[in-house]
Amino acid sequence: MTDADVAELKARVCDAIDARADDIIEFAKDVQSEPELGYKEVETTKKVVSLFESLDLDVETELAITGARARVGGENGDDGDDSDDEFVAAVLGELDALVNPDHPLADPETGAVHACGHNAQLAHLVGTAFGLVEGDAIDSLDAAVEFVAVPAEEYLDLDYRRSLVESGDIEFFGGKQELIRRGYVDDWNMAVMMHAGSDEPERVVTSNFSTNGFVGKFVTYLGRESHAGAAPEEGVNALNAAMLGMNAVNALRETFADEDYVRVHPIITRGGDGVNVVPAEVTMESYVRAKSIEAVGEANEAVNRALRSGAMAVGGDVEIEDFPGYMPLSTDQTIIDAYDDNVRDLLGETALSPGQPHLAGSTDMGDITQLVPGIHPWTGGFEGAVHARDFRVVDEEMAYIVPAKLTACTLIDVLTDPEAREQLRAAKAEKRTREEYLDAVRDFRASETESHLT
Ligand SMILES: [Zn+2]
Ligand SMILES: [Zn+2]
Known part of the structure; x- marks a missing residue:
């Protein structure tokens, strides 16, 4: 594709996301109003599934107790690179809330609340699907795009999770770890998600870092x-x-x-x-x-x-x-270079915040990046520290809509660039296999x- 074709495709996809902005924001608030803890996200999964189905996607549920995924594209296309294997790009959103009974939006019975912004991740997930499907972009990508709503990122409620381990329903406390164990991640060539920035009300993005x-x-x-x-x-x-x-x-x-x-x-x-x-x-x-x-x-x-x-x-x-x-998170340079370009395009030259090169917190997106090149940028629009009682959305467009555009445009850039695809295949070959990871x-x-x- 020429640069002009790519630019036209990205504009069309962003228009499709804008056309759905009200639906995406309503969905994000609906998820926020019914927070559920990890491996208990039954209603939240249903909400994601209903939007996937409204796009006529084939949805698979109960990936690891809860969770859902839908894959589009890929099968007919002549891949844009030399490999015979289909190129698969995964877009992730986390389903679970955390416990903070002091938060004003906490569920009075369970204390669960979306004080880590995972509802914004899900808005980003369905928003990206709206953009790529309704913006009619999938056929131009010569790749499969898999939209995945993932259970249980917060490492808590551990008595319940230990009971699930004892009953053999799970082996790992983290939902992405379970997806890896169950083989869902095997054919991914790249994985993209976003996370709410902590005390980051401005339209800024911190994209390139590692975690503990x-x-x-x-x-x-x-x-x-x-x-x-x-x-x-x-x-x-x-x-x-x-x-x-x-x-x-x-x-x-x-x-x-x-x-x-x-x-x-x-x-x-x-x-x-x-x-x-x-x-x-x-x-x-x-x-x-x-x-x-x-x-x-x-x-x-x-x-x-x-x-x-x-x-x-x-x-x-x-x-x-x-x-x-x-496991520790590593950020893939090829994907993040494309992501950063889109941050500059959509939010301006100064929107990329340098942040710290290493964060001492942890996420099971780290486990994914042990096997697959991935990114986990922090995006703005949120006031208060993540997990704290004063965490809240202050800029709905930045919190819920812009991240979908950033992810969709990044996928378009990477998937239409044969060199980037080769780099990602090479990067994956350097990483652990599922068995090596599990060991x-x-x-x-x-x-x-x-x-x-x-
Ligand atoms: Zn969290
Ligand atoms: Zn989180």
């Missing part, structure tokens, strides 16, 4: 109860063991290299049951995060050693259970007991 990976941890200290006043000498204080363990973790912090971005942030989830009884069981949760899989592994080993020391000191027991967390995440599943209770 992590391992999730459940810790149980066991002691022996006794009367806290009359006979503490007969007890073994599990809370003291936990505090010593946590302080031992704190003593490690100076040993973490700055460039590894290690974050360890334990909480006590049960600290004792009655103030006049020596605590016999104290539970904690934590993540151990770092920039690379290797650094997560090294920090995790040290943290577990430190946690064991608390049990040893008081003569108690400790059980440590590690669950795979999320790496499963390595983080472990449980150990340190026993000193007599």
